[in-house]
Amino acid sequence: MALTYTPPGELSSRCPDFKLLGVDQKWHTLKEYEGSKALVIMFICNHCPYVKAIEDRLIVLTKEISALGAKVIAISSNDEKTYPEDSFENMKKRASEKHYPFPYLYDPMQTAAKAFGAVCTPDFFVYDQDLQLSYRGRLDDSWKDPKQVTRHELRHAVIQLLQNQDVPLVQYPSMGCSIKWLS
Numbered sequence: 001m002a003l004t005y006t007p008p009g010e011l012s013s014r015c016p017d018f019k020l021l022g023v024d025q026k027w028h029t030l031k032e033y034e035g036s037k038a039l040v041i042m043f044i045c046n047h048c049p050y051v052k053a054i055e056d057r058l059i060v061l062t063k064e065i066s067a068l069g070a071k072v073i074a075i076s077s078n079d080e081k082t083y084p085e086d087s088f089e090n091m092k093k094r095a096s097e098k099h100y101p102f103p104y105l106y107d108p109m110q111t112a113a114k115a116f117g118a119v120c121t122p123d124f125f126v127y128d129q130d131l132q133l134s135y136r137g138r139l140d141d142s143w144k145d146p147k148q149v150t151r152h153e154l155r156h157a158v159i160q161l162l163q164n165q166d167v168p169l170v171q172y173p174s175m176g177c178s179i180k181w182l183s
Contacts, residue, residue, distance in 0.1 A: 002036070004120035004178040007169065008135025015039065016115035017125045018077065020105035023092040028073065036129065038070040040154070040160040043113060043179070045076045046094045047085040050176035051121050054139050055098065057146060058122075061139075064100045065158045072102040076112035078121070078180040088160040092169055113179055120176040126157050126167070134161055137171035 019029045033039050040056070044051045062072045078086040088106045093129035095104045107113055116125060125133035135157035157167045 002178040005173040014133040022103045023095045038072040038086040040072040041125045043118040048121040048177040077107040134167040138174040
């Protein structure tokens, strides 16, 4: 496991287009998320201990912010040959077992990860209603222990967008396992 931190986000950059198959067996594109006041795109995977540590918090957060009007999707871009736990079939199983309240999309050629500049799991991107990047940072200030969380930074950024307020410019990098690139 190679610990990787996200670089600073290029705020105001446009959300890259994508067309990816979801575990729901439907194709998902950026077009279906246009017009959302807040769009959260998170790069996750099944095997990463950093993702597993925050997975239940992501599910709770998604339910909360979706009820307020945000859209949330997750993308897995890892090479399934070197990490079979991250295969499309295993993604379907994980999403079903955990009752993911968000589309879980498969990026087998890693085109989305490259277009977004994703580097690790988890890696969070939040776009405003004009599909411009407003936040790239961590979920909160304690990835490992939910009881130690004092700042819910991703939640705060999304709520700010939903309330037509500016997202704070101070954003702390997310950290996790590096994306497992195709060889």
